[in-house]
Amino acid sequence: MARSPGGRRGERERDQNRERGGGQQSEENEFSDKLVAINRVAKVVKGGRRFSFAALVVVGDGRGRVGYGTGKAREVPEAIRKATDHAKNHMIRVPLRDGRTLHHDVQGHYGAGLVVLRSSPPGTGVIAGGPMRAVFETMGVQDVVAKSIGTSNPHNMVKAVFDALRKCYSPRAVAARRGKRVGEIVARRSDTAGGERARA
Template structure:
């Protein structure tokens, strides 16, 4: 074998070795990126699960909607969802998608954007009687003594439980449409006021604006 052929063979072997090394390095980098991506996805999934555990989610109603187009009918789904932390924070969302899980997910995201704070007494009931209206839906809410529970129908109960209200009396006075009832309940909760704010506005002591049953309860505890 001539000296030139030997040199060409050595150069070819060096090129092959370098190419193999480059390929191995490229494959190793790709694997490292995949591992980092996998860890990132796991962290994101864990964060989503923790956030989901933090909130209470209630699906009030799911409807199938059809749209007539040139080629026939197109079906989609709508979901009315209530989300709250069970501690005075609640929101309502309405999602629409081609699949039910996607519609619920959109409803949850919208509900979180619509969060508002609900005034509560002793962390369990509402401060005073209130009535809310939305379209043809009318809902009346009244405070209740400890141990009463949530006396309400399905749509109203979903909102109250997500808001962290455990003792309340309610009555639906208008339409039986679940969407209207939910929005009427939200309207009623937004009308609630803290006893301190009412007392300051009226120029009265706080004890005179709190519900009578709470005054009686405090008197009994003081007497005991």
């Protein structure tokens, strides 16, 4: 009789552990990661050179959350794991228009890197190269046109893209900041676009 409560308690703990494990697994499966660049670096020591690997990884959930991280280790898998953990801990949320593109055109700058991101109509696809494409695909953007002006260093390009993404705002956020209604902001944007088309 004395072992019966303990047995039930053990079963209850096993169920709780199983639930926690399932939650962690679903959370892990929620994110997709892409390896952007990996570089072998050497440190000169007394006995010769000591090699290690530096990885740059982008992580996103496909619904507007994205982050990047770097990691360095003696082995490639460990460097990728460190970079992935760093990216998951430093994610940002970007508002998307209809869940597929940016709300407006924006520029980003970091070091010698300058990127221009433009929102696009449906069916455009992701027109971007190299590191920028990895950011958009993990973030869940389906239609965007991006151009990198300046450096081709993947670290500076990714940081310039994130600088641009931090400047993206939704009409609701702009309306709340300016004390207006969302309809006024969107209507004004459509009227401006119509005027520009008429002048063209």
